Amino acid sequence: MGLQISASNSDLFLNCQRPFDPEVELDEREATDAMNYGSAFAEVMAEYRLRGKLPSLFVHNVAAKWKLDTDSEGDLAAHTSRAYALWKEWQLQGPLDRLKVVRVETPMATFLGATKATAKKLAVQTRETKLDLETHHYDLDANEIGGTPDVCLTSDDKKIRVVSDDKTGEDRAMVYSSPKDMGQLKTLALMTDATHVAVFHSPRSGGSDAIYLDPITPKELAEHHAALRLALSRVGDGSMRPGPWCRYCPAKSSCPTQYGELAVHTGALVKKLSGAGAIQLSDGVDRGLFVQTWSQLEKLAKIAREQIKEEVAAGEVYECPDGRVLTLTEVKRENISLKSIREALGKPAGEAEIERLRKMGAIKEITWVEMRAK
Numbered sequence: 001m002g003l004q005i006s007a008s009n010s011d012l013f014l015n016c017q018r019p020f021d022p023e024v025e026l027d028e029r030e031a032t033d034a035m036n037y038g039s040a041f042a043e044v045m046a047e048y049r050l051r052g053k054l055p056s057l058f059v060h061n062v063a064a065k066w067k068l069d070t071d072s073e074g075d076l077a078a079h080t081s082r083a084y085a086l087w088k089e090w091q092l093q094g095p096l097d098r099l100k101v102v103r104v105e106t107p108m109a110t111f112l113g114a115t116k117a118t119a120k121k122l123a124v125q126t127r128e129t130k131l132d133l134e135t136h137h138y139d140l141d142a143n144e145i146g147g148t149p150d151v152c153l154t155s156d157d158k159k160i161r162v163v164s165d166d167k168t169g170e171d172r173a174m175v176y177s178s179p180k181d182m183g184q185l186k187t188l189a190l191m192t193d194a195t196h197v198a199v200f201h202s203p204r205s206g207g208s209d210a211i212y213l214d215p216i217t218p219k220e221l222a223e224h225h226a227a228l229r230l231a232l233s234r235v236g237d238g239s240m241r242p243g244p245w246c247r248y249c250p251a252k253s254s255c256p257t258q259y260g261e262l263a264v265h266t267g268a269l270v271k272k273l274s275g276a277g278a279i280q281l282s283d284g285v286d287r288g289l290f291v292q293t294w295s296q297l298e299k300l301a302k303i304a305r306e307q308i309k310e311e312v313a314a315g316e317v318y319e320c321p322d323g324r325v326l327t328l329t330e331v332k333r334e335n336i337s338l339k340s341i342r343e344a345l346g347k348p349a350g351e352a353e354i355e356r357l358r359k360m361g362a363i364k365e366i367t368w369v370e371m372r373a374k
């Protein structure tokens with residue numbers, strides 16, 4: 001079956017092509033309430049942005065279409081009204097010239113080209129297409145990528161073209177530090193020939209609405225285009241790469257790397273080691289097996305830790321058994337090494353400086369004994 005290539009899964013596509021292989025079965029997934037709310041929000045905002053007001057019963061009809069309950073419908077009405085007021089102010093008085101809305105919620109298809117026959121065809125070609133709201137499937141031809149910009153804006157002289165995406169989740173990492181968001185924005189910019197990308201972050205509960213806006217250069221877009229084409233050429237050839245993006249992968253349950261379930265597997269291994277008494281090293285324990293298993297666990301734990309870090313950066317909230325919540329803190333430290341001295345001073349001067357420090361006793365030699373399996 002394989003996953004359809006779209007702007008929102010660009011980061012996954014660039015990193016691992018296995019889920020996009022037509023031969024790969026995808027895990028069954030149902031739209032969550034948060035996803036339905038986000039879709040309803042985008043639809044109401046599109047109407048506001050296009051006409052400046054809503055026809056009667058518009059919110060009610062949109063809420064019914066996305067199967068929102070009465071409370072969510074109330075939230076949607078208040079939320080979109082608040083969000084549109086802020087958006088309009090930004091659109092008219094923001095950091096760029098007065099911007100005019102030129103397109104809202106339009107499904108589009110962009111030809112990427114990646115086969116030998118089309119390899120020289122570098123120009124981006126975009127057309128409007130259809131999107132099935134039930135299945136989220138775009139009507140795409142071969143070598144096309146789908147995407148729906150929430151809104152496209154332009155300045156009067158047409159020099160500034162902004163493509164913007166709405167996000168309604170509560171906790172969000174900064175957009176520029178989120179590879180998933182940046183992948184999506186770059187693809188949308190490529191599809192719309194934008195000079196700037198924007199994210200309008202408006203959480204449902206309110207209080208921290210913000211607009212992120214950044215220019216995007218033709219060089220960045222050309223590089224992104226080339227990366228997408230390369231990824232396209234790898235679909236179906238067995239290419240796969242595990243990493244933080246695995247958490248969004250709809251083919252992770254059948255993945256040979258099992259990276260998406262890494263934290264679960266590592267937890268199970270810890271439980272097994274400690275629960276079976278192996279950790280106490282009693283007489284009956286096979287020490288060779290223990291060391292080998294423990295080494296594997298150390299490697300897994302390192303990767304799992306990085307994965308959990310990525311998840312926290314993306315806004316997940318995890319509580320430790322002692323009640324503390326996992327957070328990320330920037331830590332700075334100074335570091336000096338033989339390599340950094342050689343790099344800073346060049347080889348002859350670097351070696352002379354290292355010798356000088358050695359004579360002063362500032363460089364210490366230490367020895368230790370390592371246990372290795374040979």
Ligand code: SF4
Pocket residue numbers: 016017018019240241242243245246249250251252255256257258259260
């Ligand atoms: S789980 Fe990760 S490595 Fe496996 S197919 Fe999905 S993205 Fe690729």
